[in-house]
Amino acid sequence: MRLLIVLFWLLAAAASGPLLVLSGVALYLSPALPDVDTLRDVKLQTPLRVYSKDHKLIAEFGEMRRLPISFEQIPQGFIDALLAAEDDNFLHHHGVDPASLLRAASELISTGQIQTGGSTITMQVAKNYFLSSDRVFSRKLNEILLALQIERQLSKREIFELYVNKIYLGNRAYGIEAAAHVYYGKPIAELPLADLAMIAGLPKAPSAFNPVANPERARIRRDWILGRMLQLGSIDRAAYDEAIATPVTARYHGSNPELEAPYVAEMARLEMIERFGPKAYTDGYHVYTTVDSQLQTQANRALRDGLLAYDQRHGYRGPEARHPDLADEQLVSAIRNLPSLGGLRPAIVSAVGDDSVSIVLRNGDSGTIAWDNMRWARPYLSANSMGPNPRKPADVLQRGDVIRVQPLEESGQYRLTQLPEAQSALVSLSPQDGSIQALTGGFSFVQSNYNRVTQARRQPGSAFKPFLYAAALDRGYTPASLINDAPLVFNDGHQAEDWRPRNAGGDFLGPIRLREALYRSRNLVSVRLMMDIGVDEALSYIERFGFNRNDLPRHLSASLGTPELTPLQIATGYAVIANGGYAVKPWLIERIENSERQVIDFGRPLVTPEAVAMHQQRISAYAGLDAPTRDTQVQTAEQVIDPRTVFQLNSMLQDVITRGTASRARELQRSDLAGxxxxxxxQKDGWFSGYNGDYVTTVWVGFDQPAPLGRREYGSTTALPIWTQFMAAALAGRPEHSQPQPEGLVSVRIDPYTGRTARPGTPGALLEIFKEEDMPPSYSELEIGGYTSEDALTPLELF
Known part of the structure; x- marks a missing residue:
């Protein structure tokens, strides 16, 4: 009996010893373990996403591509596939599967190496969220302890959701929804069983079982999982046979934007980094911009069409490279790494015929360029000259030439193009609140991420004159005032040469009305206006349009547009004219949402009275969504220009289109346009800024390193066609939106040659708009001697 008692206690000690050891280890490790409750509020690293205002994805920024989903959004087929692959006892164990651990221990004893970790899904959640990936016993013990705690505090659904949203699945994809988009270009809910099993096979070895990098090995892993599902009863034989027969269709799908607006995305990214720092890339912010997707698409197309048209007017500069000795099977290798830029595809000439050229594209497809689609290609000699017209394809291209082409509607047919050397910028704002509606900073962001809308400081030339004319109209000038368009010579004793400002055509028109001087863009009139107003006073006035005084040189030449300004600054200035004199400011970010899609901030622009109601409704809606409640009242922009002055100036700028240098815009057949x-x-820079009540759009064309565009190239030939194409699309179907005439203005019939009140029967008499205090006397007063010829002169002497 004593022997039995001794044996009993020996067996009890042997059995309890490991338990005591494990308990001691648990007591030792437990205080250092993290709090499992934090899993309820865990924030997964999620990239920054930028959208248009109509919810089109523009760009995604961040190292991890992740699209978190809830358990309810996960298809049952994937749940069954993942459990079959990773943890078929998941629904029944309490965080640890003893059988799996014993199997892992047996493998370690028999091989001397760790083959599998025996980890359950719960243990992997513990490791992924709290621990390192080091394969050591202390980490495994911590993993087990944490798994037991997790099972006590979270449901199986919560654990499964945490796991599938965290795991790395190759190609920057974190989580199963991101993997579905990366490998199949679809949400996981839309994938068939075979593809669900393929994704379920990735956690074990995202690189080795990757269906893009190793499709055969990935298929073997997929088929094993399908067999396990059949064995476990998750699927029947028919579903298994169908899935096994499904070919591997996975391929890499990048973060495909729905809208091409990379310059907009970069502006939004920079603003988010400034506001949130590095967390902007990881905290899952959703940024909605003010950009309209349809307008942005039209802006891209108009800018590229305009640059290509300018470029082809000056001839063909030859192929990008030549490989005349390559065999047919080697042709693709010469262009495989060349990207498409601005919609222009790389191609290589494979054969030259009598009336066409055969080409090979980067993907190996073949195509044809007909003679009519390449006969434009006269040799480029300089900005001002070209060589003779080509007579046959061989005069333009040779076998092995690396070129750029545009696809035509006919299948397999292409047009010869070339990458433009000139660049352009287009920005369109709402004059009512300054919101950026469309913006493109160059021909191709891939080619150059230099944003010419915000970074390129160039002289605007005559596009700057309206700001000076506004100062003149506020100083007592009227659209009928006569100014002498005659030569001027300046030398202040500090210049090596005299300054002799001249008009574009080199001619002089003598006394000319202010209205006509603007739509004819007479330089000498602008200089005389600034002389009379005074440089300092004129520039101080021009600051009202949103310009920084430091950007405005204190010199008479400023009257001709010599300040170096960005297209965005010019557009902002024109917005003040377009909206009746209110100083709005450009803004881009309409609202910011956090990873839970809650609005955490939104734009609060300065707006015109016309836009107050719309923005008050918008802000009130956001304030009701737990957004910040501060500044919930709409701020009205300051009216910095007399509305009567703006109306007069607007009328004069409309004449620029109806009878002046921008007459091409008449093809839009609208009476509400001005610019x-x-x-x-x-001719180093070409500009056009124009507007109506809905949009103010500025276009610039030039070379990044200033050089002549060509002697026949002006703002009217380079920038205006781009503006016209864009505005035609932007305003299609929209009613005319003109400025209402403010009180205090009168219309008087004047003599076009004197600017004075016209007598009855005066030939060519026309109506002019005057402020009441500047209205000229009637012709009857002239008859009684109450108005002398000296009184009729403008403040600036004619000669």
Whole structure:
């Protein structure tokens, strides 16, 4: 009996010893373990996403591509596939599966190496969220302890959801929803069983079982999982046979934007980094911009069409490279790494015929360029000259030439193009609140991420004149005032040469009305206006349009547009004219949502009275969504220009289109358009800024390193066609939106040659708009001697 008692206690000690050891280890490790409750509020690293205002994805920023989903959004087929692959006892164990651990221990003893970790899904959640990936016993013990705690505090659904949203699945994809998009371009809910099993096979080895990098090995892993599902009763034989017969269709799907607006995305990214720092890339912010997707698409197309048209007017500069000695099977290798830029595809000439050229594209497809689609290609000699017209394809291209092409509607047919050397920028704002409606900073962001809308400081030339004319109209000038368009010579004793400002055509028209001087863009009139107003006073006035005084040189040449300004600054200035004199400011981010899609901030622009109701409704809606409640009242922009002055100036700028340098815009057949062209010395910059009550749009064309565009190239030939194409699309179907005439203005019939009140029967008499205090006396007063010829002169002497 004593022997039995001794044996009993020996067996009890042997059995309890490991338990005591494990308990001691648990007591030792437990205080250092993290709090499992934090899993309820865990924030997964999620990229920054930028959208248009109509919810089109523009870009995604961040190292981890992740699209978190809830358990309810996960298809049952995937749940069954993942459990079959990773943890078929998941629904029944309490965080640890003893059988799996014993199997792992047996493998370690028999091989001397760790083959499998024996980890359950719960243990992997513990490791992924709290621990390192080091394969050591202390980490495994911590993993087990944490798994037991997790099972006590979270449901199986919560644990499964945490797991599938965290795991890395290759190609920057974190979580199963991101993997579905990366490998199949679809949400996981839309995938068939075979593809669900393929994704379920990735957690074990995202690189080795990757269906893009190793499709055969990935198929073997997929088929094993399908067999396990059949064995476990998750699927029947028919579903198994169908899935096994499904070919591997996975391929890499990048983060495909729904809208091409990379310059907009970069502006939003920079603003988010400034506001949130590095967390902008990881905290899952959703940024909605003010950009309209349809307008942005039209802006891209108009800018590229305009640059290509300019480029082809000056001839063909030859192929990007030549490989005349390559065999047919080697042709693709010469262009495989060349990207498409601005919609222009790389191609290589494979054969030259009598009336066409055969080409090979980067993907190996073949195509044809007909003679009519390449006969434009006269040799480029300089900005001002080209070589003779080509007579046959061989005069333009040779076998092995690396070129750029545009696809035509006919299948397999292409047009010869080339990458433009000139660049352009287009920005369109709402004049009512300054919101950026469309913006493109160059021909191709891939080619150059230099944003010419916000970074390129160039002289606007005559596009700057309206700001000076506004100062003149506020100083007592009227649209009928006569100014002398005659030569001027300046030398202040500090210059090596005299400054002799001149008009674009080199001619002089003598006394000319202010209205006509603007739509004819007479330089000498602008200089005389600034002389009379005074440089300092004129520039101080021009600051009202949103310009920084430091950007405005204190010199008479500023009257001709010599300040170096960005297209966005010019557009902002024109917005003040377009909205009746209110100083709105450009803004881009309409609202910011956090990873839970709650609005955490939104734009609070300065708006015109016309836009107050719309923005008050918008802000009130956001304030009701737990967004910040501060500044919930709409702020009205300051009216910095007399509305009567703006109306007069607007009328004069409408004449730029109806009878002046921007007459091409008449093809839009609208009476609510106004604007001004601009061309700098030696035709180095071409501008057009124009507007109606809905949009103000500025276009610039030039070279990044200033060089002449060509002697026949002006703002009217380079920038205006781009503006016209864009505005035609932007305003299609929209009613005319003109400025209402403010009180205090009168219309008087004047003599076009004198600017004075017209007598009855005066030939060519026309109506002019005057402020009441500047209205000229009637012709009857002239008859009784109450108005002398000296009184009729403008403040600036004619000669």
């Amino acid at each position: 001004k062209t601009g061309t700098t010395n030696d």
